[in-house]
Amino acid sequence: MKADLLIIGSGIAGCAAALAAGEAGLDVLMVTKTADPRKSTSTAWAQGGIIYRGKGDSADLLASDIFRAGHEVGNMRAIRQLAELGPRYVEEILINRLRVPFDRTDNDLLDITEEGAHSVRRIIHVADLTGKAIEDHMVAAVKQLPNVRLITDATAVDLLTLSHHSMTPSDCYEPPTCVGAYVFMQAEGRVEPVLANETLLATGGLGQLYLHTTNPRGARGDGIAMAYRAGARMLNLEYIQFHPTALFAEGERFLISEAVRGEGGVLVTRSGEPFMHRYHELGNLAPRDVVARAIHQEMLARGEPCMYLDISHRDARWIKRRFPNIYQKCLSLGIDMTKQPIPVVPAAHYSCGGVAVDLQGRSSIRRLRAAGEVSCTGVHGANRLASTSLLEGLVWGIEAGRSVAEELRAAGGDYYFPGIAPWRYEKEPADPAHILQDWLTIKYTMWNYVGLVRSTKRMKRARAILRELQTEIEYFYERAQLTDDVIGLRNGCQAALAVLFAALENRRSYGAHYRVD
Numbered sequence: 001m002k003a004d005l006l007i008i009g010s011g012i013a014g015c016a017a018a019l020a021a022g023e024a025g026l027d028v029l030m031v032t033k034t035a036d037p038r039k040s041t042s043t044a045w046a047q048g049g050i051i052y053r054g055k056g057d058s059a060d061l062l063a064s065d066i067f068r069a070g071h072e073v074g075n076m077r078a079i080r081q082l083a084e085l086g087p088r089y090v091e092e093i094l095i096n097r098l099r100v101p102f103d104r105t106d107n108d109l110l111d112i113t114e115e116g117a118h119s120v121r122r123i124i125h126v127a128d129l130t131g132k133a134i135e136d137h138m139v140a141a142v143k144q145l146p147n148v149r150l151i152t153d154a155t156a157v158d159l160l161t162l163s164h165h166s167m168t169p170s171d172c173y174e175p176p177t178c179v180g181a182y183v184f185m186q187a188e189g190r191v192e193p194v195l196a197n198e199t200l201l202a203t204g205g206l207g208q209l210y211l212h213t214t215n216p217r218g219a220r221g222d223g224i225a226m227a228y229r230a231g232a233r234m235l236n237l238e239y240i241q242f243h244p245t246a247l248f249a250e251g252e253r254f255l256i257s258e259a260v261r262g263e264g265g266v267l268v269t270r271s272g273e274p275f276m277h278r279y280h281e282l283g284n285l286a287p288r289d290v291v292a293r294a295i296h297q298e299m300l301a302r303g304e305p306c307m308y309l310d311i312s313h314r315d316a317r318w319i320k321r322r323f324p325n326i327y328q329k330c331l332s333l334g335i336d337m338t339k340q341p342i343p344v345v346p347a348a349h350y351s352c353g354g355v356a357v358d359l360q361g362r363s364s365i366r367r368l369r370a371a372g373e374v375s376c377t378g379v380h381g382a383n384r385l386a387s388t389s390l391l392e393g394l395v396w397g398i399e400a401g402r403s404v405a406e407e408l409r410a411a412g413g414d415y416y417f418p419g420i421a422p423w424r425y426e427k428e429p430a431d432p433a434h435i436l437q438d439w440l441t442i443k444y445t446m447w448n449y450v451g452l453v454r455s456t457k458r459m460k461r462a463r464a465i466l467r468e469l470q471t472e473i474e475y476f477y478e479r480a481q482l483t484d485d486v487i488g489l490r491n492g493c494q495a496a497l498a499v500l501f502a503a504l505e506n507r508r509s510y511g512a513h514y515r516v517d
Contacts, residue, residue: 011372016401033153049259103124241352357371
């Protein structure tokens with residue numbers, strides 16, 4: 001199997017790249033882990049909205065907000081690209097071309113809301129299911145392109161590189177180069193080497209490494225692990241953003257959008273006492289890392305399992321119309337947010353770091369790119385500003401897709417492909433209890449030792465645990481019959497170690513990386 005561009009992942013970044021490259025005439029192959037490409041993405045879970053333009057807004061003001069929210073350690077070149085191209089692409093592609101049904105006012109103007117750490121109201125949304133609406137329209141558009149092939153129920157196992165997989169020994173002297181990926185076809189139990197002129201990682205995040213997360217089941221760090229094993233440069237992996245407000249209920253960790261605070265929601269204690277004014281001048285609209293630590297501190301100081309988010313002072317009909325999904329979810333658990341506060345706790349939400357890339361998504365490995373949450377453009381610095389994630393995926397997906405098309409035309413098809421070592425199949429059945437126990441070890445270790453508050457002692461304990469676990473998992477992986485769960489476990493442990501190593505190396509507290517020592 002061969003393509004001009006292999007895209008691993010089907011969220012907003014992967015779909016944007018497929019649209020850009022497909023419309024430029026490239027042969028594009030997109031693979032996704034699930035039967036429905038919309039079901040495995042964090043994009044479809046995004047609630048709050050996407051940045052557009054507000055009254056009195058400008059690229060300079062947006063760039064300033066992003067840089068400040070990221071604790072002033074972001075990459076200003078990348079931030080400028082997002083601030084300048086982002087609103088334009090939202091208008092050209094999402095609004096005018098795909099006609100995503102963003103909410104409008106009675107005067108048929110876009111309903112623009114505010115979120116934490118933004119200077120002006122500039123967020124557009126589709127109720128509280130913005131990501132799902134965008135994902136549905138983007139997948140539909142991708143499927144209409146005749147030169148884009150979509151393979152579902154397919155899990156990428158490893159990136160194919162000259163140094164690791166070429167059957168020509170002298171290829172090890174070539175610069176690090178990616179030539180595609182091994183892809184596991186789940187239904188057939190078969191591993192297919194997919195060769196590509198360029199490969200784009202768009203695999204999303206790694207929230208499932210933590211005990212509490214707002215991420216979907218597939219966000220287990222697959223792309224991080226594959227790129228790490230291939231030798232790609234990683235950046236800022238220590239900056240794991242914990243969303244301050246995940247619904248706290250038995251067996252549930254459901255995202256309560258930052259837009260609830262943007263629309264007037266107040267964080268309070270069990271007795272109804274507001275507390276955010278003691279932690280930041282912006283109060284309830286402070287940056288996410290500040291809010292998450294404030295909630296964590298209040299929980300510890302009061303011995304409480306959660307804090308509360310109260311928006312019941314707003315009109316009940318307005319709440320049901322503005323947050324229908326959140327309202328129904330809470331109601332199904334016996335919580336009426338129009339009458340009572342919502343119990344909330346912080347939960348792992350977004351990876352600000354990832355595979356280091358440039359403005360067109362190029363990684364440190366030739367012919368390998370990344371876009372979306374798996375990548376690190378430097379936009380987010382040490383803490384992501386609300387509603388920049390969808391925008392970043394859109395911008396870098398488009399820029400990567402267009403750049404690949406331009407470079408392939410310039411190269412005239414002159415790309416080297418080696419003979420690839422055949423896959424070696426094993427037949428030992430994987431024990432589900434083994435996989436479950438190992439995942440629990442990863443999740444508890446990361447939550448307790450590499451979580452919201454970190455210390456050297458905690459992280460060294462995590463290093464000992466995870467290194468031993470990785471040795472056992474690799475031994476198990478070498479003999480196990482391949483499944484998506486087996487692949488995910490191996491990747492999860494590797495991604496956890498990558499985050500841990502980055503956190504140990506950064507001895508200063510910035511944003512989402514907070515060290516008590």
